[in-house]
Amino acid sequence: MSERNKAAIDNKVMVISKEMRVRLPFRETKSMIPLLKEHVEKVIAGMPTLHEASDILQQACNMKTYKKFPTKLTDPGRFALSCTIGDYLFKQSLVDTGDSVNMMPLSESQRLGLIFMQPTAISLTMAHGSTQRPLERLVNIPILVGGSYAFVDFLVLNLDDEGTYLILGHPYLATTKASINMPNGKIKLRFEKAVMSFYVETVDKLPTMDGKTFMVADSEAIDVV
Template identity: 30%
Template sequence: KLGDLGKFLIPCDFSGMDVCHALADLGASINLMPLSIWKKLSLPELTPTRMTLELADRSITRPKGVAKDVSVKVGKFYFPTDFVVFDFEANPQVPLILGRSFLRTDHALIDVYGEEITLRVNDEAITFNLNQTTRYSSTYDDMSENRIDVIDVFSEEYA
């Protein structure tokens, strides 16, 4: 019987940030970025949104907006990603949450048995050993009071 891998992290590179890992969350339908990171990265204007988020504690929050086409560098690849930006405290080493849309865009293949994630662009690929990235998960777990669990996303703009 094998143990549960739990959550896993993807190392990302952003200029102006020493260490950045993103929590890969297959349960998330959106990608999340804290407002503080958006400001730190000096990203372009946020696109307004009428979206509301229901969090794990059943509270409702409104994002500050959507950061469109943010270039997320993973290894040698750049992936254009839309982030929902709202004001929450995040672990400075694991500030981003990447959902299914990101994992689908980068053709992610997750080998649970082999404990690897492979991201692909055309005929090229980069593979990460999940044991190497999960060592940062403990710092994410230590900040559980700041953890964001999005239960549901309500939006009329895509209807």
């Protein structure tokens, strides 16, 4: 301790001592000074330092903030819908909020007999970083979901690996004014005269489309308003 600080403390003690009123004999008071000094030192030693007090305050603030956090949930998986095009039923059409287009494998377009296509200059970047150029574009294809139709444009890709499916991306979700409730595993589609809700149950099979992995789910309409 510097001389300057020591002098300041001595002055402070003198001021306090003048304000104290002791109702004890002087001799008894004098004998208690060492005990009082020891007691004060113990009290001071037990007090947290400025750094420790700051840590305690920070922990208290963190705990208070942590209680406001939402409950952590697991991955609910990918959403899929059953849809019909012509006479063909697609039980697992993937609903993907990460795709800006609707996609259909070339093999499926040939099976449906959809040969009237339009050329397209669009190129797609796949999940693993490669670039795919769609062969053609199908325009205004009516697809049936839960009893209601919607016109959909598909980009046709030559992806004939096992486990490829239709992908319904942003355009279809926007057309049907879709809303997805991730915690409850529920998707709601809005058509002109109907609002349909679907619950999604995750299954074990994990199909891929040209290296892009999806969680496939079975869906069943639960209500029509």
